[in-house]
Amino acid sequence: MVRILGALVGIFFSGMLLLTFLNGLVAFVSTPSTPTAESEFHEHPRQVAWSFNGPFGHYDKAQLQRGFQVYSEVCAACHSIHQVAFRSLADLGYNEAEIKAIAKARQVPDVDPKTGEATTREGVPADRFPLVYANDVAARAANNNAIPPDLSLITKARHDGANYVHSLLTGYRDQPAELLRKFPDAKTGEGLHYNPYFANLNLAMAPPLTADGQVTYGEGQPNPTVDQMAKDVAAFLTWTAEPKMEARKSTGLAVIIFLLFASVLAYMSYQSIWANKEH
Amino acid sequence: MSFPWAEHYAPKNPVMKWVDERLPLPRLVYNAVGAGYPVPRNLNYFWNFGVLAGVALTIQLVTGIVLAMHFAANAGVAFDSVEHIMRDVNWGWLLRYAHANGASFFFIIVYIHIFRGLYFGSYKAPREMVWLLGVVIFLLMMATAFMGYVLPWGQMSFWGAQVITGLFAAIPIVGEPIQTWLLGGFAPGNAALNRFFSLHYLLPFVIAGVIVLHIWALHIPGSSNPTGVEVKGPQDTVPFHPYYTAKDGFGLAIFLLIFAAVVFFAPNALGHPDNYIPANPMSTPAHIVPEWYFWPFYAILRAFTMDLAIPFTGIVIIPAKLLGVLAMFASILLLFFLSWIDTSPVRSGNYRPLFKKFFLLLVLDVLVLGYCGGAPAEEPYVMISQIAAAYYFAHFLIILPLICIYEKPSALPGSITEAVLAKSKFKGERDALPGTGSDLQPTGQA
Numbered sequence: 001m002v003r004i005l006g007a008l009v010g011i012f013f014s015g016m017l018l019l020t021f022l023n024g025l026v027a028f029v030s031t032p033s034t035p036t037a038e039s040e041f042h043e044h045p046r047q048v049a050w051s052f053n054g055p056f057g058h059y060d061k062a063q064l065q066r067g068f069q070v071y072s073e074v075c076a077a078c079h080s081i082h083q084v085a086f087r088s089l090a091d092l093g094y095n096e097a098e099i100k101a102i103a104k105a106r107q108v109p110d111v112d113p114k115t116g117e118a119t120t121r122e123g124v125p126a127d128r129f130p131l132v133y134a135n136d137v138a139a140r141a142a143n144n145n146a147i148p149p150d151l152s153l154i155t156k157a158r159h160d161g162a163n164y165v166h167s168l169l170t171g172y173r174d175q176p177a178e179l180l181r182k183f184p185d186a187k188t189g190e191g192l193h194y195n196p197y198f199a200n201l202n203l204a205m206a207p208p209l210t211a212d213g214q215v216t217y218g219e220g221q222p223n224p225t226v227d228q229m230a231k232d233v234a235a236f237l238t239w240t241a242e243p244k245m246e247a248r249k250s251t252g253l254a255v256i257i258f259l260l261f262a263s264v265l266a267y268m269s270y271q272s273i274w275a276n277k278e279h
Numbered sequence: 280m281s282f283p284w285a286e287h288y289a290p291k292n293p294v295m296k297w298v299d300e301r302l303p304l305p306r307l308v309y310n311a312v313g314a315g316y317p318v319p320r321n322l323n324y325f326w327n328f329g330v331l332a333g334v335a336l337t338i339q340l341v342t343g344i345v346l347a348m349h350f351a352a353n354a355g356v357a358f359d360s361v362e363h364i365m366r367d368v369n370w371g372w373l374l375r376y377a378h379a380n381g382a383s384f385f386f387i388i389v390y391i392h393i394f395r396g397l398y399f400g401s402y403k404a405p406r407e408m409v410w411l412l413g414v415v416i417f418l419l420m421m422a423t424a425f426m427g428y429v430l431p432w433g434q435m436s437f438w439g440a441q442v443i444t445g446l447f448a449a450i451p452i453v454g455e456p457i458q459t460w461l462l463g464g465f466a467p468g469n470a471a472l473n474r475f476f477s478l479h480y481l482l483p484f485v486i487a488g489v490i491v492l493h494i495w496a497l498h499i500p501g502s503s504n505p506t507g508v509e510v511k512g513p514q515d516t517v518p519f520h521p522y523y524t525a526k527d528g529f530g531l532a533i534f535l536l537i538f539a540a541v542v543f544f545a546p547n548a549l550g551h552p553d554n555y556i557p558a559n560p561m562s563t564p565a566h567i568v569p570e571w572y573f574w575p576f577y578a579i580l581r582a583f584t585m586d587l588a589i590p591f592t593g594i595v596i597i598p599a600k601l602l603g604v605l606a607m608f609a610s611i612l613l614l615f616f617l618s619w620i621d622t623s624p625v626r627s628g629n630y631r632p633l634f635k636k637f638f639l640l641l642v643l644d645v646l647v648l649g650y651c652g653g654a655p656a657e658e659p660y661v662m663i664s665q666i667a668a669a670y671y672f673a674h675f676l677i678i679l680p681l682i683c684i685y686e687k688p689s690a691l692p693g694s695i696t697e698a699v700l701a702k703s704k705f706k707g708e709r710d711a712l713p714g715t716g717s718d719l720q721p722t723g724q725a
Binding site: 002003006007009010011013014016017018019020021023024025028033055083085088149152153156157158159161199241243244247248249251252253255256259260262263266267269270273274277278279 | 320321322359362365366367372373376517521522525526528529531532533535536539540542543544546547552553555556565582583584585587602606609613616619620622658659661662665666668669670672673675676677680699700702703
């Protein structure tokens with residue numbers, strides 16, 4: 001009985017699927033798939049040899065500091081890094097006085113202790129980086145109806161994050177003539193900017209890094225070309241997304257070495273216990 | 280417990296003797312996973328995965344309980360509280376990465392465990408109850424994992440909750456009220472997050488309870504083995520401890536090695552980037568996909584793209600969405616009936632030439648379904664998943680009963696020991712005889 005009912009259920013589902021398949025096959029063969037501008041012109045991020053790649057990868061503190069500088073002078077106008085606390089900047093090699101100064105330069109929301117009204121005060125190391133806009137409505141109003149996302153986790157929230165940020169920042173260009181010839185409807189709209197690394201090719205953010213030397217780096221640092229600045233800020237945003245990466249990798253190495261040793265011991269005990277037992 | 284020659288517990292120190300006389304817990308442990316449980320001597324490495332699944336559950340429980348001390352199940356702060364764990368809690372990043380990847384590894388282990396059972400016929404008499412309880416555990420795991428994935432309240436959490444509870448909305452008439460009841464609202468929100476957290480904390484303990492039943496049921500007939508031939512005498516078995524504790528110890532070390540490699544060096548490889556974007560009801564992700572371990576079932580769900588209708592009339596009998604939901608649930612529920620569908624008297628696939636070929640096809644089929652389930656709902660993936668899903672149902676419900684009729688099984692070995700000795704060309708013949716080898720088999724107690 002179970003087998004008969006089972007076979008009927010099986011014939012029903014398998015038959016229905018095969019019918020659906022044939023139906024779909026006819027449609028697939030008779031109507032050629034229409035390519036879209038996104039499917040033809042979207043590009044995957046270019047690969048960069050980051051210092052933090054690989055199991056032994058580590059952050060380059062000088063690069064993170066340069067990236068923080070680019071973030072502060074360029075990105076911070078619209079984008080917050082609200083998950084990051086000022087005190088965490090110690091990871092970048094800043095000392096306590098420097099961190100206090102960085103925090104002090106930013107206003108964070110608070111409540112006036114005398115009147116109870118909303119106000120702002122200078123930041124302290126325990127604070128997090130403040131939001132740029134009070135809320136999403138304010139963010140939209142100031143940015144042509146697009147919300148600049150918080151960047152704390154951006155390199156983990158996109159496929160191939162660090163490479164993506166670098167490619168996106170350096171990927172702005174004029175819309176290719178070929179694209180417009182093939183897809184006349186896909187012209188980049190008013191207030192949008194063409195960038196083949198962005199999922200739908202057109203994004204609201206204007207090119208933020210436009211000229212070499214836009215940010216002035218300190219003595220002994222590389223030349224602040226657009227490419228260098230994009231790399232530095234992508235490295236900084238990798239740190240904001242994964243501040244514990246170095247601890248994770250170094251702990252991991254110790255754990256792996258321990259487990260290799262344990263595996264050998266476990267294998268030897270297994271062999272010795274079973275030594276006289278055919279199995 | 281199961282065989283008359285099983286070793287009997289004899290407390291060696293007075294404290295254990297005192298405890299054992301008042302509460303025979305030491306005896307229970309001894310008989311369950313100690314020297315008191317005789318196990319076939321010929322188990323291969325696929326038999327490690329039961330113990331490994333227990334370890335995986337333990338990892339999930341320990342990391343999960345500590346994570347719950349720092350997590351806040353409130354839609355306003357859940358996402359930030361996960362980041363607080365990642366940044367501010369001591370070793371919080373390790374707890375969270377171990378828990379998130381631990382779920383994936385739990386499923387890898389359980390899938391290997393299930394396919395081990397499928398190939399070696401572990402679902403057959405007298406072990407039907409072991410298999411049925413195993414399917415219950417699998418269903419509980421799926422529910423637990425789904426609700427756990429909702430907790431970080433990222434984009435995939437939110438939209439995953441929307442899609443999965445939306446499956447119930449496909450039920451005619453009562454579907455939408457059921458979805459609303461499950462979510463505690465018309466869309467995933469604070470009520471849904473809070474109850475999912477409560478159930479996500481509860482269900483693992485239910486799983487642990489069913490595991491106790493699963494092992495209890497296993498210990499009645501004892502473990503199966505790669506030949507599928509039942510144990511015939513003391514020479515066929517070894518005591519679980521130290522033989523299989525040692526072998527499981529080695530398996531555990533290898534498992535932890537692979538687990539650690541992923542947790543420490545590629546902790547986000549199995550996740551989806553969109554879950555690092557806070558949940559946003561106003562913005563639907565381009566591709567909503569569940570975690571990888573649900574992909575085969577997701578592919579079956581999406582394979583149904585055509586309504587069941589009366590031709591040329593436009594009268595729909597079953598809409599495509601409901602068909603997909605029914606098929607997805609059926610794809611798991613059919614496992615409950617497997618013991619009665621496969622009637623071949625031979626358990627092990629090693630001695631079933633035809634079954635073996637179709638089994639390998641099934642493994643390939645499920646991998647293809649998994650790949651299609653993770654791919655966007657576009658051609659050719661939809662068509663491939665339709666063929667693969669059709670084979671999945673046909674395999675269990677049509678082909679398997681037919682194999683039982685037409686297959687000529689190859690000759691079975693006379694006993695486990697015979698199979699072992701044939702494999703090692705009689706090198707250890709003397710040792711295999713009871714009482715003459717180094718094994719700990721008692722001769723006088725039976």
